[in-house]
Amino acid sequence: xxxxxxxxxxxxxxxxxxxxxxxxxxxxxxxxxxxxxxxxxxxxxxxxxxxxxxxxxxxxxxxxxxxxxxxxxxxxxxxxxxxxxxxxxxxxxxxxxxxxxxxxxxxxxxxxxxxxxxxxxxxxxxxxxxxxxxxxxxxxxxxxxxxxxxxxxxxxxxxxxxxxxxxxxxxxxxxxxxxxxxxxxxxxxxxxxxxxxxxxxxxxxxxxxxxxxxxxxxxxxxxxxxxxxxxxxxxxxxxxxxxxxxxxxxxxxxxxxxxxxxxxxxxxxx
Amino acid sequence: xxxxxxxxxxxxxxxxxxxxxxxxxxxxxxxxxxxxxxxxxxxxxxxxxxxxxxxxxxxxxxxxxxxxxxxxxxxxxxxxxxxxxxxxxxxxxxxxxxxxxxxxxxxxxxxxxxxxxxxxxxxxxxxxxxxxxxxxxxxxxxxxxxxxxxxxxxxxxxxxxxxxxxxxxxxxxxxxxxxxxxxxxxxxxxxxxxxxxxxxxxxxxxxxxxxxxxxxxxxxxxxxxxxxxxxxxxxxxxxxxxxxxxxxxxxxxxx
Numbered sequence: 001x002x003x004x005x006x007x008x009x010x011x012x013x014x015x016x017x018x019x020x021x022x023x024x025x026x027x028x029x030x031x032x033x034x035x036x037x038x039x040x041x042x043x044x045x046x047x048x049x050x051x052x053x054x055x056x057x058x059x060x061x062x063x064x065x066x067x068x069x070x071x072x073x074x075x076x077x078x079x080x081x082x083x084x085x086x087x088x089x090x091x092x093x094x095x096x097x098x099x100x101x102x103x104x105x106x107x108x109x110x111x112x113x114x115x116x117x118x119x120x121x122x123x124x125x126x127x128x129x130x131x132x133x134x135x136x137x138x139x140x141x142x143x144x145x146x147x148x149x150x151x152x153x154x155x156x157x158x159x160x161x162x163x164x165x166x167x168x169x170x171x172x173x174x175x176x177x178x179x180x181x182x183x184x185x186x187x188x189x190x191x192x193x194x195x196x197x198x199x200x201x202x203x204x205x206x207x208x209x210x211x212x213x214x215x216x217x218x219x220x221x222x223x224x225x226x227x228x229x230x231x232x233x234x235x236x237x238x239x240x241x242x243x244x245x246x247x248x249x250x251x252x253x254x255x256x257x258x259x260x261x262x263x264x265x266x267x268x269x270x
Numbered sequence: 271x272x273x274x275x276x277x278x279x280x281x282x283x284x285x286x287x288x289x290x291x292x293x294x295x296x297x298x299x300x301x302x303x304x305x306x307x308x309x310x311x312x313x314x315x316x317x318x319x320x321x322x323x324x325x326x327x328x329x330x331x332x333x334x335x336x337x338x339x340x341x342x343x344x345x346x347x348x349x350x351x352x353x354x355x356x357x358x359x360x361x362x363x364x365x366x367x368x369x370x371x372x373x374x375x376x377x378x379x380x381x382x383x384x385x386x387x388x389x390x391x392x393x394x395x396x397x398x399x400x401x402x403x404x405x406x407x408x409x410x411x412x413x414x415x416x417x418x419x420x421x422x423x424x425x426x427x428x429x430x431x432x433x434x435x436x437x438x439x440x441x442x443x444x445x446x447x448x449x450x451x452x453x454x455x456x457x458x459x460x461x462x463x464x465x466x467x468x469x470x471x472x473x474x475x476x477x478x479x480x481x482x483x484x485x486x487x488x489x490x491x492x493x494x495x496x497x498x499x500x501x502x503x504x505x506x507x508x509x510x511x512x513x514x515x516x517x518x519x520x521x522x523x524x525x
Contacts, residue, residue, distance in 0.1 A: 175325045175352035176372040190362050268362045269403040
């Protein structure tokens with residue numbers, strides 16, 4: 001920005017316009033949130049809706065503050081976050097590794113392809129009862145549910161990304177004398193990083209789905225447990241507050257991945 | 271002049287599910303050191319196949335391909351540099367790192383080679399762009415980087431597979447001059463595969479004309495231009511259209 005003073009009036013006008021545009025958009029975003037919260041609260045206050053069924057922002061806030069005071073907020077949030085992060089990390093790591101192995105050994109890939117497709121289309125929640133019997137009703141079953149949901153999609157997406165690499169680039173490396181591991185490390189993996197980041201983004205959502213579903217099935221703590229419990233005892237304040245906390249945690253995780261993406265793009269000059 | 275490359279009665283057949291295609295049959299020719307040879311022929315006659323054989327990406331069905339008197343194999347790949355239609359630069363590597371790609375694969379990231387790459391970049395006007403990324407360069411610059419990447423491993427023989435066909439016409443004329451100048455001043459031998467007769471005439475010392483499939487040598491034209499002419503200057507030489515027409519006549523009778 002050293003030569004700012006040389007900008008023409010035209011350019012300054014353009015810059016002002018884009019700045020204004022950005023401001024308007026973020027203003028719009030916050031307005032939507034405030035409008036929804038406001039409408040919700042007002043309708044509850046004016047008894048247009050029954051807060052016993054719909055809860056209300058003030059009741060949610062009260063509930064969350066109460067949880068924070070008695071410490072259950074941290075217990076439940078941490079339990080779920082911990083399970084989600086473990087499921088997320090294991091499925092990303094193992095899923096990518098699996099994709100690499102399948103890519104390197106073409107016959108193995110061809111053999112397992114139909115199984116992957118079938119597993120991918122199977123609703124993993126159906127395996128819930130099996131998991132509980134096999135590994136017990138506890139954290140293990142919940143994490144395993146998260147992994148089951150994330151890992152197949154990770155493997156399939158990464159494999160697809162590997163296979164889509166232009167053949168001519170591989171040929172180039174071969175003419176330079178590269179062996180298949182050099183092809184993997186010099187080309188395939190770096191080329192797949194943008195796809196890897198999209199897989200991360202997809203899996204942030206998927207991992208939460210997995211753990212919350214797992215917690216619905218078996219758990220003594222966690223946000224999924226709270227929400228499920230709140231539903232069972234007809235305490236909608238608990239349900240809504242659980243969802244709000246979940247929303248905040250999930251967006252935090254998503255933004256961490258988005259920040260990582262931004263950092264990598266900047267580093268690779270994309 | 272020494273023989274650098276020799277094809278002896280090479281035959282190559284492709285197997286597909288439906289049938290067997292004979293791509294090359296009884297193909298024999300030689301290329302001498304520091305020579306620029308172009309290969310032209312009807313489309314689909316197996317021009318690229320010839321380059322793949324030299325780079326030992328595929329093996330001949332029978333006959334032999336000799337490089338410096340030795341049959342080509344994976345080990346000889348460092349003697350050959352292959353340039354493709356697209357520059358295939360890696361977007362996530364800087365210009366300098368792209369140039370060093372072959373060195374890092376051949377475990378030659380040592381000072382004499384690195385200095386050589388640096389000096390190549392400097393000599394051919396890319397020094398200031400060393401730390402740029404490929405997306406920041408023009409098409410012509412990208413092709414020059416691709417050529418320097420090919421030269422960095424110091425191959426004896428350059429294989430050019432229509433490397434000018436993916437850029438627009440103006441850039442093509444400029445890049446042809448650049449590439450010809452670089453190849454001449456680095457004293458490299460080059461084989462160019464092209465379907466563009468004017469390109470073959472403006473760049474080469476000899477032009478091999480192939481028959482349609484299965485490809486054999488139909489005839490070889492030696493081009494006798496003044497050595498000091500650049501490819502672009504050749505285009506306005508009276509001999510240019512004469513050679514062009516002779517090659518065109520040969521090709522036309524093949525279609």
